[in-house]
Amino acid sequence: MKFILVIMFALMSCGQDTEKGIEINNVWIREAPPGATVAALYFDINNNGGEDYIISINSPVSESAEIHNTQISPDGIGKMVKLDNVLVGPGEKLSFTPGGKHIMLIDLKKVLKPGEMHEVTVDFKNSGQKSVNAVVKGFSEGGSEDHSGHSMDH
Ligand SMILES: [Cu+2]
Numbered sequence: 001m002k003f004i005l006v007i008m009f010a011l012m013s014c015g016q017d018t019e020k021g022i023e024i025n026n027v028w029i030r031e032a033p034p035g036a037t038v039a040a041l042y043f044d045i046n047n048n049g050g051e052d053y054i055i056s057i058n059s060p061v062s063e064s065a066e067i068h069n070t071q072i073s074p075d076g077i078g079k080m081v082k083l084d085n086v087l088v089g090p091g092e093k094l095s096f097t098p099g100g101k102h103i104m105l106i107d108l109k110k111v112l113k114p115g116e117m118h119e120v121t122v123d124f125k126n127s128g129q130k131s132v133n134a135v136v137k138g139f140s141e142g143g144s145e146d147h148s149g150h151s152m153d154h
Pocket residue numbers: 068080102103104
């Protein structure tokens with residue numbers, strides 16, 4: 001048993017070393033009232049290391065998650081486009097914000113209330129998985145969002 005614990009600890013500290021280059025800050029999720037099936041997740045990325053890609057996101061609060069970008073058509077209608085990955089260049093600062101790139105948490109397992117904290121894991125191609133805590137913000141906080149784009153079928 002002691003031997004297994006030592007191995008686990010070694011693996012954990014090893015993982016932290018390889019993740020040094022990328023910071024994830026200001027992680028938050030838009031509140032999800034009863035009946036909501038999706039919620040948007042936002043964060044800022046600060047890459048102090050080499051080129052990398054966000055390839056997937058996981059959270060215990062939803063069945064799955066997709067990387068989305070919001071594109072505004074000439075007639076002003078926001079449409080969400082699914083991205084397979086997002087490039088994070090060396091030294092790049094990247095913001096996922098309402099009206100721009102965001103993570104869509106799909107098939108929510110629970111109601112998300114303002115003030116709650118939930119774990120989110122971001123998977124990078126080179127840096128591996130990074131787990132962070134996201135705070136749930138109410139509809140009036142964190143900037144407005146074009147909800148028309150969220151009527152698309154997920
Ligand atoms: Cu979306």
